Every structure is written in C-alpha cells, then in structure tokens.
Amino acid sequence: MITAEVDLKEMDTIILEIKGKVKQLREMSGGMQCVDRNCERILASLKMLELNICDVIEFLD
Amino acid sequence: MQVKGIDQYWNPVLETLSPEKLRALQFKKFKRVVEWGYQNSKLYRRLYDEAGFHPQDLKTFADISKVPTLQKEDYRTAQAKDPYPYGDSLCVPLERITEYHQTSGTTGQPVYQPDTWQDWEWWSESWAYILWAQGFRNTDRVFIPFGYNVFVAYWAGHYACEKVGCEVVPGGILNTEERLLKIKELKATAIMATPTYVLSMAAACRNKLGMEAGEDLNVQRILCAGEPGASVPATKKRMEDAWKAKVYDHVGATEIGGWSFECSAQKGLHINEAFFLVELVDLETGEPIEETGKPGKIIITALDREAQPCIRFDSKDVSMWGPPCECGRTFRLLDGGIHGRVDHITKVKGVLFSPVSVEEVVRSLPQLGDEYELIVSKKGDTDIITLKVELLPEAGTPEEVEPELSRQLRLKTNLAYKIEFHPFGSLPRYEIKAKRFKDLRKEH
Numbered sequence: 240m241i242t243a244e245v246d247l248k249e250m251d252t253i254i255l256e257i258k259g260k261v262k263q264l265r266e267m268s269g270g271m272q273c274v275d276r277n278c279e280r281i282l283a284s285l286k287m288l289e290l291n292i293c294d295v296i297e298f299l300d
Numbered sequence: 301m302q303v304k305g306i307d308q309y310w311n312p313v314l315e316t317l318s319p320e321k322l323r324a325l326q327f328k329k330f331k332r333v334v335e336w337g338y339q340n341s342k343l344y345r346r347l348y349d350e351a352g353f354h355p356q357d358l359k360t361f362a363d364i365s366k367v368p369t370l371q372k373e374d375y376r377t378a379q380a381k382d383p384y385p386y387g388d389s390l391c392v393p394l395e396r397i398t399e400y401h402q403t404s405g406t407t408g409q410p411v412y413q414p415d416t417w418q419d420w421e422w423w424s425e426s427w428a429y430i431l432w433a434q435g436f437r438n439t440d441r442v443f444i445p446f447g448y449n450v451f452v453a454y455w456a457g458h459y460a461c462e463k464v465g466c467e468v469v470p471g472g473i474l475n476t477e478e479r480l481l482k483i484k485e486l487k488a489t490a491i492m493a494t495p496t497y498v499l500s501m502a503a504a505c506r507n508k509l510g511m512e513a514g515e516d517l518n519v520q521r522i523l524c525a526g527e528p529g530a531s532v533p534a535t536k537k538r539m540e541d542a543w544k545a546k547v548y549d550h551v552g553a554t555e556i557g558g559w560s561f562e563c564s565a566q567k568g569l570h571i572n573e574a575f576f577l578v579e580l581v582d583l584e585t586g587e588p589i590e591e592t593g594k595p596g597k598i599i600i601t602a603l604d605r606e607a608q609p610c611i612r613f614d615s616k617d618v619s620m621w622g623p624p625c626e627c628g629r630t631f632r633l634l635d636g637g638i639h640g641r642v643d644h645i646t647k648v649k650g651v652l653f654s655p656v657s658v659e660e661v662v663r664s665l666p667q668l669g670d671e672y673e674l675i676v677s678k679k680g681d682t683d684i685i686t687l688k689v690e691l692l693p694e695a696g697t698p699e700e701v702e703p704e705l706s707r708q709l710r711l712k713t714n715l716a717y718k719i720e721f722h723p724f725g726s727l728p729r730y731e732i733k734a735k736r737f738k739d740l741r742k743e744h
Contacts, residue, residue, distance in 0.1 A: 240304060240305050240307065240308055241304075241305070241306040241307040241308075242302055242303065242304045242305075242306065243302075243303055243306050244301070244302060244303075245301060245302075245303045246301075247301060247303075247313065279417060280417060282418070283416075283417045283418040283420075283421040284421060286418050286421065286422075287421050287422065287425045290422070290425070290574075290575070290604055291311050291313075291314065291425075292313075294325065294328070294329065295313060295314060295317065295321075295325055295574075298317070298321040298324055298325055299301065299313070299321075300301070
C-alpha cells in the first residue's frame with residue numbers, strides 16, 4: 240500500500256484559485272463560444288475536484 | 301497529511317474517512333442538495349410545502365428522516381408539465397442540459413433523466429470509484445457490448461473508463477458472435493454487461509463459435525449491472541467459471557446514479573457514501589435500520605446532482621447491512637447485494653416470496669441451463685408457481701433432475717413448484733435486463 244504526504248489544504252486553495260481564474264476567463268470572453276463552452280467543461284471538471292478534495296477539508300484533522 | 305492507499309483507492313481520503321466524519325460530510329451535502337431542490341424545483345418545493353417541511357428544519361443528521369420521500373410516480377407527474385419533457389423536476393435552465401437518458405419503463409411511463417455536463421462528469425466520477433475498486437487500470441482494454449441508446453446503462457461506464465485511463469472499445473451495433481470475435485481479436489481484458497448477457501455470451505461462444513470464453517478469450521474482469529445476478533453466489537460462480545475472470549457487481553439507477561459497487565474483496569456491495577446517502581428502513585414500519593442482518597428497503601439520495609436532484613428516493617430495492625469489509629474502505633457494505641424489490645416480494649400461498657431466491661437454486665444445479673422463467677398464477681383460491689427451466693444437452697432426463705430441483709426450491713423458499721422442462725435454447729434470451737418473473741394474479 241503506497242502512502243504519500245499530501246497537502247490537501249494547499250490543493251483546496253489551488254482548486255478554488257483555478258475556479259476563480261476560469262470564471263474570470265469566461266467573463267472576459269465577450270461571448271466567444273470557443274471560450275465559454277470550454278470554460279464550462281473545465282468548471283465541471285473542477286467541480287469534481289471540489290467534491291473529492293474541497294468538500295472534505297473541514298472534517299480533516 | 302499522510303494519505304495511505306494512494307494506489308488502492310480512487311480517493312483514499314474519502315474512502316477511508318471515519319464513519320463519524322463520513323456522516324458529517326453527508327449531512328453537510330444533504331442540506332446543500334435539499335436547499336438546491338427546494339429553491340430550484342417546483343417538484344420538491346410542492347412536495348415539501350405540502351408536508352410542512354422546510355430545509356431549515358434540518359438541524360441534525362436524525363432530522364433527515366423527516367424529509368418526505370420521493371416516489372417514481374412523483375417524477376412522472378412533475379414531468380407531465382412544462383418545460384417539456386422534464387417539467388417541474390428540472391432545477392436548471394433547459395439550455396444547460398447536455399445529456400438525455402430515460403428509465404426502461406418496466407413499471408410504467410419512463411422517467412426522463414436530464415443531466416448537465418457537470419452532472420455527466422459526476423456520473424463518470426462516481427463510476428471511476430467503482431472501476432478503480434474492481435481493478436480497472438490504464439492497462440485495460442475494455443470492450444462494452446451494449447447497444448448504446450437512450451438507457452444510461454454502460455454509457456457512464458464508458459466515460460468512466462476513459463477517466464480512469466482505460467482504452468474503451470464500443471461494441472454497440474455488433475451481434476453477439478461479432479462482439480465475441482472482436483473481444484478475441486483485440487485481446488480485450490474486461491467487459492461490462494448484465495449477468496444474463498454475460499452467461500449468454502459464454503454460451504454463444506461455445507455453441508456458435510466453438511470456443512470457450514475462459515480459454516480462448518483474454519477477459520480478466522467483468523463488471524455486471526442491471527440485475528442482481530453478480531451478487532447471487534451460484535450465478536457469479538457460473539460466470540466466473542465460464543470466463544475464468546473475476547465478476548463484480550454494481551448497482552445503480554438512472555434517477556439515482558452509480559451508487560454502489562463490489563470491491564476486489566467481493567464481500568458485498570459498498571455504498572459510495574461520499575456521493576450518496578443510503579438509508580435502510582423497515583419494510584413494514586419504515587423505521588431506520590442500523591443493525592446488520594435485517595432486511596430493509598433502500599431510500600437513497602444522490603448528494604451532488606444538479607439538473608434533476610434525487611432526494612430520499614424510494615428505490616424499492618431490498619437489502620441489509622453487512623459487516624465491515626476487509627478492503628479498508630469505511631464505505632458501508634450491503635450484504636448479498638440487492639435481495640429483490642419490494643414490488644416483486646409477494647406472498648405466495650401465504651409465504652413471503654422473493655423471485656431472486658429461485659435464481660440461486662437454478663444456477664447451482666449443473667444440469668440446468670442459465671435461463672429460467674417464473675410465473676405465479678391462481679387456480680380458484682390456490683396460488684401456483686410455475687418454474688420453467690432448460691435441461692442442458694446430455695444432462696439427464698427431467699425425471700432424474702426434478703426431485704433434487706424440487707427439494708432445493710422447497711429448502712430455499714419453503715414453497716412447492718410446478719416445474720416445466722423446456723428444450724435447451726427455447727426460453728427467451730436477453731441482452732439487457734431479463735424479464736423472468738410474472739405475477740399473473742395482479743392481472744385479474
């Protein structure tokens with residue numbers, strides 16, 4: 240069984256930063272679909288990282 | 301922090317979280333999805349308002365049982381309204397829907413299932429937990445012998461394989477023999493299908509192609525869904541013997557998602573408790589069941605769906621809690637998988653009868669084929685159960701097999717059967733869900 244030192248709090252911070260950046264990108268697209276639709280997909284993937292990492296942070300020691 | 305089991309679990313943090321912390325996480329997410337449903341769906345707002353419930357009433361985990369349950373019929377009623385075809389059950393603007401699927405309609409009008417792209421990512425994410433636990437890796441070539449269509453079935457499995465890194469071969473429009481030949485040609489290492497079709501493919505391999513699935517193909521693991529067979533020991537053994545592969549169960553539903561899975565320890569069905577909340581309630585009183593070994597009905601919540609949330613859905617599936625699993629996951633186990641459905645468990649001759657218990661008997665007798673049919677009818681005031689089975693070629697005569705079959709059926713179900721032996725290959729074959737049980741008493 241592999242064990243690793245993982246900084247989950249830092250990961251949480253980075254996930255939320257990326258989310259903020261992607262939203263910023265979408266807001267500045269001027270409605271370009273190639274930007275909007277790809278941002279939508281990135282945000283959906285980021286949501287999975289939130290479910291896997293960010294949601295649980297408050298319950299960890 | 302030190303995270304153990306990086307290689308063993310899809311998410312080693314969530315899958316080994318202590319039960320207390322899991323409950324806390326579930327409660328946080330439950331409150332979030334209830335609030336989402338109440339604010340965005342007329343279906344939930346009406347359901348809760350009529351029951352005098354408000355999301356702010358959720359103060360502790362125990363309050364969850366105060367939330368009204370949702371029936372499949374509630375979806376149907378809500379979907380009869382605008383916007384077409386999802387009506388009042390929809391929580392997002394129609395323009396955000398990117399995926400359409402529907403239920404099979406076995407129990408009535410199909411329920412339509414809208415998903416946003418985020419929901420679809422969530423589908424493949426929850427399936428990734430399943431696949432990883434069953435040993436699917438980026439070294440696998442997975443053949444999916446599924447008629448890609450309106451049913452969600454292995455669509456989510458396909459996308460999850462991609463997420464895990466497997467190479468996916470879509471075996472959609474091919475017939476069974478063509479699929480088997482493609483599995484052989486590509487040296488596929490895994491497949492996904494219903495237990496019925498897994499057995500049917502093995503039979504076709506032997507009878508139509510002159511090959512043995514376990515000898516001539518390279519399949520090492522099989523993910524089963526759609527029927528309880530992979531948790532029925534005799535059926536699992538038949539499949540594992542025929543394919544010389546590990547067979548794993550998975551239970552999900554269109555309205556709910558991929559909520560449970562068997563891990564490599566094969567001790568029962570784990571619930572993905574990070575993504576779903578499963579409550580087991582007494583079949584008669586509706587009281588929560590926490591102890592192991594007592595059958596109950598499953599009430600289930602998908603904690604993270606956005607387009608059409610599934611909150612305290614009455615699945616009508618019956619199971620019971622099992623002991624902790626040796627795999628190290630803290631996600632609870634359902635012992636023996638799904639034991640049946642509340643609407644299939646019926647009284648016959650005054651005895652409580654679950655059709656799935658017959659499968660264990662039929663599949664444990666080597667003289668019998670994989671297929672069978674069960675029909676409950678009434679003659680006067682007397683219930684009659686007819687069991688149709690197939691005798692394998694050169695497996696003896698009906699007179700030789702019937703005494704042992706009758707004895708085992710009586711032992712397992714406490715009932716006597718009218719047994720009909722049919723020629724091998726004459727009972728219906730199925731590719732998706734088999735329909736083997738008919739209760740004709742309900743038609744009168």
